[in-house]
């Protein structure tokens with residue numbers, strides 16, 4: 001689990017100024033709580049950044065690299081980033097779920 005704080009970004013804002021850069025999570029999946037401040041974006045299949053608009057009382061679930069590996073990329077890990085252009089503070093709490101780090105990851109056999 002991480003407790004993340006994104007200060008308001010001052011000055012010139014452009015695509016090089018990010019709270020957290022584009023990445024996939026490397027565990028199996030992540031449950032993310034975010035406050036009401038919009039910042040999280042998800043890359044869709046067309047290569048476009050889509051806002052993951054905060055919905056009160058809900059969590060975001062991101063699939064991670066372990067899940068993608070187990071399913072041979074049938075389910076892909078979500079490329080995401082956080083850009084806080086709101087002018088106010090933002091908090092989020094991701095909780096990461098995965099195997100122990102010494103577990104060998106292989107594609108699951110399909111019946």
Ligand SMILES: O=C(O)CCC(=O)C(=O)O
Pocket residue numbers: 002004020025032034039040080081082092093094
């Ligand atoms: O703060 C967010 O919305 C995303 C955080 C995140 O992607 C991470 O910690 O891996």
Ligand SMILES: [Fe+2]
Pocket residue numbers: 023024025080
């Ligand atoms: Fe992440």
